[in-house]
Amino acid sequence: PKRLNGSSQNLFIYLFFRFMNNRVPSSKRYQPTEYEHAANCATHGFWIIPSILGSSVLYFLSDDQWETISAWMYGTGLSGLFIMSTMFHTVSWKKSHLRKVEQRFHMCDRMVIYFFIAASYAPWLNLRELGPWAVHMRWLVWIMACAGSAYVFFFHENVPFVFYLWESDRFKLNVLFQPNREGILELSVGGVFYCLGIVFFKSDGLIPFAHAIWHIFVVVGAGIHYYAIWRYLYATGTSQIKISR
Template sequence: MSCGIVDPDIKFSYKNRRAGKGEAYEPTQHEHVANTISHAIGIGPSFIIFYFYMLNEAHRELQHILMVIYGIFTTTLFISSTVYHLFELLYRSRNLHRKLRYYLHICDRASIYLFIAASYTPWLTLRHCGYPGLNLKWMIWVFAILGILYQYNFHEKYKTIEIILYILIAAGPSIAIFSMNDRSGLDMMIIGGMAYAIGVIFFKLDGILAFAHAIWHIFVLIGASFHTYAVYAFLLGPDKNNPVPDV
């Protein structure tokens, strides 16, 4: 007679136990599938939006270049995440291709830094900013490179530091907002940023909430959608308040 006591070592079908200190969470097969699909659905729409809409709406060469950068690194975010989680789905349970999966994970995390930099670049370049913004449009890429170097050297070793780095690099450049002469569209950027911030909560709930990582992916999709719409609606085309210089 069990008397209602549940064996803590029994694995649930939709989530496993929370990882202990120094351990990595072991997703269930259901979670691997959800992790893969939840970002795979972003690849096609991101490519279509950037190639058929944003590039066509770009006005003059500078906007076109910025949209290429923005489109490449946004789509790369979804592709790298999907490929990594697909390999985890196919090979983790059999413990195959460990080194390849390790480097795919690094690429997945590195693409987040590049995505953050690419998301800020159109705003910091096409909007007239004060002194902070003028420097941040190149410093954000330096921060991204430093984040990638950190990821390569200390991957999964200091998870709290890693989260703090993402938050600082994602939130820090927002100070340039206060020096912009035109703030139209920034409300959409703030909503997108809030979606990412809420998603981070689920990023830390593996083993507590089933499909927590896939839910984090969904919030990334929501945040990227708001940011992409803001760029498309408020930064592209002729802008008398922020004229694009000849390149």
């Protein structure tokens, strides 16, 4: 029995570790296995078309200029996130001698995260009545996106920490600055998924498919936030208070 248990344990360890490579020092980037490369591409590539369709739904539900602009801003950020991520992971998987190209895509993949965050703020900032302090967030989020991109240029491997610190500000924005509290639950739950995902982002070499799992957390968080935008800002029959321009 002990021998059988030992064999089963060894088989489990073999199956567990065959899908990932050894962990690397923090100064180097983890190299995924072929299985992990495929999962990294699929977990975001699958959502490119749904994100475009979802953005189109918001566009067709728009009743005025600001709803239309906000739908385009948010849709571009959402679709761009999945498109750039898939492009980077595809190039990384099939790079062969394209090392410099891979590095450029890696940098763009990180930069687009910040613009996705800024774009996902847009519907709430443009279509909701805001307190006196939150009005400045309409332009401040884009300054933060540019600052984040500059940060990526110099320290791109550490982006997720800044990303999630920024993401946590969603809850503060809605609690402190918006008289209308609808959507706070969804925004908070989506933010929790984003924050939990960072555990897997830092687990390459410890957990097989860790990066792909992180992708899934991002998809769930983005999906919950999309639902909140659709339901509370665009859905037919939803009463909205528009800001005087």
